[in-house]
Amino acid sequence: MLIDLTDVFTSAGKDRRESLIYEPDFFSYMGNTYRIQEKSPVAFSFSNTGNGRALIKGSLNLTMEIPCDRCLQTVKVPLEIAFEQEVFSPDADEQSEDQDEQSFMQGYELDVEAFVNNEILIHMPVKVLCRPDCRGICEKCGHNLNEGECGCDTFVPDPRMAAIKDIFNADKEV
Ligand SMILES: [Zn+2]
Ligand SMILES: [Zn+2]
Incomplete structure (x- = not known):
């Protein structure tokens, strides 16, 4: 118009x-x-x-x-x-x-x-959340985690622990 x-x-x-x-x-x-x-x-x-x-x-x-x-x-x-x-x-x-x-x-x-x-x-808003504590979706199965757990193993190793493991393994190889 x-x-x-x-x-x-x-x-x-x-x-x-x-x-x-x-x-x-x-x-x-x-x-x-x-x-x-x-x-x-x-x-x-x-x-x-x-x-x-x-x-x-x-x-x-x-x-x-x-x-x-x-x-x-x-x-x-x-x-x-x-x-x-x-x-x-x-x-x-x-x-x-x-x-x-x-x-x-x-x-x-x-x-x-x-x-x-x-x-x-x-x-336009930069970020939109359905609620401030939205838990998102499971990376493995796509289940909406706000509706409860899906049962997938979503354990993420602590990167600091992984680093210690590497040092430990490196020692072993010597
Ligand atoms: Zn959401
Ligand atoms: Zn899942």
Whole structure:
């Protein structure tokens, strides 16, 4: 969806508010696709901040389904996104230092979906756990260890003990 911001760019003191719908039901991030379960409308405000300049402010709440980092069970992750970003029209006196950051601007129009995608990207959690003490899955059989033991022998030798053993064996060979 493209929103024409010409009036905001060209009239001093202009302040426009709009509630818009972010359409996608899925979000792709680092090669994975996550389902967006719930989302609020995006509350936008567009304010003139000078000739050819506009400040985009707003917020959006959504719930995304992301697998737990350890056990891969789906976790409903609420994201509360608030944003504030100044944008420039093609004939602004001053341009953004990095034009790549303005990829959601098409001339005088804002690509709402591209803009919101960018904001969601910034707010994606680094790590998602179904619970802080998630025990993950068994490396041998894939059993979810939160549901109890699987009975596999998952004994990991203490690396310090292994080192002592090596010394012991080396002595023997002499
Ligand atoms: Zn988990
Ligand atoms: Zn197992």
